[in-house]
Amino acid sequence: MAAAIFLNSPEEHVKWTSGDPSKWQPNHANVECFHSSAESVDCDKKEITLMNKGPHAGVVISYKAVILATGQKSPLITPMPGMSLTERISEVQACGKALKNAKTVIFNGAGLVGIEMCGDLRARSGYGARVILLSRSGKVLDSDFGDKALKPDPQIVSKVTDILTNKFKVELKEGSVSDPTLAEPSLSPGTLKLESGETLDFDVYMPCYSAGPNTGFLRSSSAEILDGRGALVVNDSLQSSVHPEVFGVNVTNKKIPGHPVIQYLSATAEHCAKQAISLLEDKPLKPFNGKAETPVPINVKIGHGKGGYMIWYGLPGPAKACCCLPCKGGFPFCPPPCCWCCLPGCSGACGNCGEPAEGEGPAIFMPNLLAKFPTVKGLGDYGLEKPAQATMA
Structure with missing residues (x-):
């Protein structure tokens, strides 16, 4: 599940997490699991030193090959490397409380994540707060819509803009922030200054974009191991150009555009595993x-569940035909798949008959659909970890 719904609905987060390693770790005789995060990866020595926290604190591991799959830095949107489940739950609860009580919320970044945050805030906390969505270009979907080398579809940009501004009462404002401290979120009141000179007060401020790969733990005598954004510089095999025993999944300078994201992440992970062997x-x-x-x-997605809004857009041809989207065969004439007909929102999953395939129905349907296909066992089971009470910094 996307993090936007968790930050606005902390109670949803606990349903999709598991703190019991026995439920999800690989169970193979030749696989050894370490439950502490990497403090550093010394590419010259070929050693990994684990953080001084967790069950395997401070352990040093020698390697012949290493695959980095540490993801992108998106404060609050994703947990920081090394954060325990208890710490993450406390962080999510604190964010949810701050968003619920805020009078003015600023989301910086009008890509897919920023749009979700706006929708989920409205769906969970209502319309009492002022919501500002900052966009460098003044348009939505300006940063991560499909292949970044191509401009977004003007029709979908216009549609999403209309829904955000008119239905969800979001102020779309052109502007960017150069203050380096505002690369981090703030859950307490403050003021930001746009590069145009305009100042905006806020109760909650949240950047909704990637700040580069989580590669700060890499150590190497060569400065060329990473590019200017911290991405691992690789060849066509996703292999480090400096340290050939190092491979990268979603942390490299190779842009791999396309959707669904999970598909190419899985493909790159499988590829790197095979190349390491x-x-x-x-x-x-x-x-x-x-x-x-x-x-x-x-x-x-402009929010999940009741009060949210979702637009079906880039479904592959066979899926579109199966869902009767080309002929707009929505509710009540859409043929529900037999295994999904009991799901909330199924009746409106494809929209209403003769109308666009969008609306609250798909937004309700989507999280319930994802719940049908969990990839991790023991969701909602914390094991030895206990959720901490939310605290505000």
């Missing part, structure tokens, strides 16, 4: 040539 067996490596299903998102 080839490296150890002294076999030639192969270039990565995986492709995502579509160049645009499958949907644009």
Whole structure:
């Protein structure tokens, strides 16, 4: 589940997490799991030193090959590396409380994440607060809609803009922030100054964009291991150009556009695993040539569940035909898949008959659909971890 709903509805977060490693860790005889995060990866020594916290605090691991899959830095949107489940739950609860009580909220970044945050805030906390969505270009979907080398579809930009501003009462404001301290979120009142000179007061401020890969723990005698944004510089095999035993999944300078995101993340993970084995067996490596299903998102979510809004957009052709989207065969004439007909929102999952495939129905349907296909067992089971009470910094 996307983090936007968790930050606005902390009670949802606990349903989608598991603190019991026995429920989700690999259960293979030749796999050893360490439950502490990496403090540093010394690429010269080929050693990983784990953080001085957790069950394996301070352990040093030697490696012959390493695959980095540490994700992107998006404060609050994603947990920081090394954060325990208890710490993350407390952080999510504090954010939810701050958003609920805020009179003015500023989301910086009008891509898919910022749009979700606006919708989920309205769906969970109502329309009492002033909500400002900052966009460098003054438009929505300006940063991460499909292939970034292509401009977004003007029709979908216009549609989303209309829904955000008129239905969800969000102020879309052109502007960017150069203050480096505002690369971090704030859950307490403050003031920001736009590069245009305009000042805005807020109760909660949240950047809704990636601040680069989580690679700050890498150590190397070569400064060329990372580019200016902290991405691992790799060749066509997703292999470090400086340290050939290092591979990267979603932390490299190779742009792999397309949707759904999980599809190409899975493809790159499988590729890197195979190349690491080839490296150890002294076999030639192969270039990565995986492709995502579509160049645009499958949907644009403006909030989840009741009060939210979702637009079906980039579904593959067969899925579109199955859901009767081309002929706008929505409720009540859409044929519900037999295994989903009991799901909340199913009747409106494709919109209403003869109308666009969008609205509250798909927004209700989507989280319930995802609940049908959990990839982790023991969701909602914390094991030895206990949720902490929310505290405000």
